[in-house]
Amino acid sequence: MSDTPTPLAETFRRLIRSTGPISLAHFMAESNARYYASRDPLGADGDFVTAPEISQMFGELIGLWLADMWIRADSPLPVAYVELGPGRGTLARDALRAAKRYDLDPEVHFVEGSPALRKLQQEAVPHAQFHGDLATLPDDRALLIVGNEFLDALPVRQLVRAAEGWRERMVGLDGDSFIYLAGAQPMDAAVPSEWRAGRQGTIIETSPAAASVVAEIAGRLAAQGGCALLVDYGHTDLRAGSTMQAVRAHRKVDPFAAPGEADITAHVDFATLAKIAQAHGVTWMGTPTQGEWLKALGIETRAEALAIRAPHQRADVMAARDRLAADDQMGHLFKVMGLAAPGWPHGFGFEQE
Numbered sequence: 335m336s337d338t339p340t341p342l343a344e345t346f347r348r349l350i351r352s353t354g355p356i357s358l359a360h361f362m363a364e365s366n367a368r369y370y371a372s373r374d375p376l377g378a379d380g381d382f383v384t385a386p387e388i389s390q391m392f393g394e395l396i397g398l399w400l401a402d403m404w405i406r407a408d409s410p411l412p413v414a415y416v417e418l419g420p421g422r423g424t425l426a427r428d429a430l431r432a433a434k435r436y437d438l439d440p441e442v443h444f445v446e447g448s449p450a451l452r453k454l455q456q457e458a459v460p461h462a463q464f465h466g467d468l469a470t471l472p473d474d475r476a477l478l479i480v481g482n483e484f485l486d487a488l489p490v491r492q493l494v495r496a497a498e499g500w501r502e503r504m505v506g507l508d509g510d511s512f513i514y515l516a517g518a519q520p521m522d523a524a525v526p527s528e529w530r531a532g533r534q535g536t537i538i539e540t541s542p543a544a545a546s547v548v549a550e551i552a553g554r555l556a557a558q559g560g561c562a563l564l565v566d567y568g569h570t571d572l573r574a575g576s577t578m579q580a581v582r583a584h585r586k587v588d589p590f591a592a593p594g595e596a597d598i599t600a601h602v603d604f605a606t607l608a609k610i611a612q613a614h615g616v617t618w619m620g621t622p623t624q625g626e627w628l629k630a631l632g633i634e635t636r637a638e639a640l641a642i643r644a645p646h647q648r649a650d651v652m653a654a655r656d657r658l659a660a661d662d663q664m665g666h667l668f669k670v671m672g673l674a675a676p677g678w679p680h681g682f683g684f685e686q687e
């Protein structure tokens with residue numbers, strides 16, 4: 335048992351006792367790094383189910399979308415498919431299979447932190463090359479970038495309006511239990527002016543990590559050509575409040591209960607990310623809901639074709655379509671943000687103004 339790692343909760347307690355409260359972003363970053371490093375959290379037996387694991391239709395429609403963009407951009411070569419946090423590699427496998435029918439057969443680059451998931455991804459897409467972050471991606475070719483439920487796993491920072499003014503939301507200890515505390519440092523200067531007069535207790539959440547990923551993607555697209563689809567749950571208007579949540583075995587749990595053993599996520603602030611992308615020189619094509627986007631791409635027709643080919647699976651195929659696209663399932667909460675390099679075509683499924 336000597337290689338069993340110390341529970342992360344113990345490490346955090348020791349750290350907080352010796353150096354004081356830690357930021358929520360630190361807590362979330364370390365928790366998720368530990369969580370993903372050692373396990374496959376996806377699927378019915380795991381902690382949560384994602385769109386590519388529900389049905390092959392999801393990855394296939396993404397692959398067709400990428401092929402359409404690439405063909406209308408005059409099929410530039412060389413070209414690379416880049417996926418951020420590919421999970422089991424299912425989306426990439428389905429997308430690349432669909433794209434190949436249109437002669438899009440790109441080099442494959444995966445940005446993945448988890449050794450356990452890299453192994454599964456390598457099995458799904460044997461020729462994939464791995465990166466710890468975006469910095470080492472090739473810089474001499476167009477990039478077709480996809481990320482599904484990647485941004486929501488990146489750490490968020492929260493500011494809270496305390497009695498004395500704005501403070502960072504920190505994690506401290508009460509005995510052995512983790513508790514929220516307001517940090518000692520005044521943070522008023524970090525709060526946008528429209529929020530500054532907020533009532534005591536108001537929380538604002540930001541994700542500097544997601545912002546920097548989108549800035550890097552946009553900079554790459556502007557310099558190298560290409561396009562990106564970032565799919566996640568989140569909102570397209572600015573709002574206050576904490577959206578951080580933890581999930582284990584398909585149930586919401588207290589993020590403080592067992593750090594490193596549950597997936598901690600936060601809603602993606604697509605409004606801010608769209609502004610950041612535009613500021614870095616790319617076209618933001620819009621952020622429709624996943625349901626609108628999949629329907630515009632023809633998920634109905636695709637489901638019907640699958641059902642005709644395998645009539646005994648008709649009910650399952652239609653249930654998967656509804657799960658992905660219906661408003662009361664994933665269709666409304668999930669959004670698809672589309673970005674394109676200058677000079678690249680406008681993407682299918684994104685309404686032109």
Ligand code: SAH
Nearest residue numbers: 370384419420421445446447448482483487
């Ligand atoms: N896209 C997959 C998996 C989503 S789970 C799907 O839709 O099924 C989140 C993924 O992002 C996992 O592969 C996880 O290991 C990876 N990930 C999370 N934080 C990361 C980070 N900071 N750097 C690199 N990969 C990360």
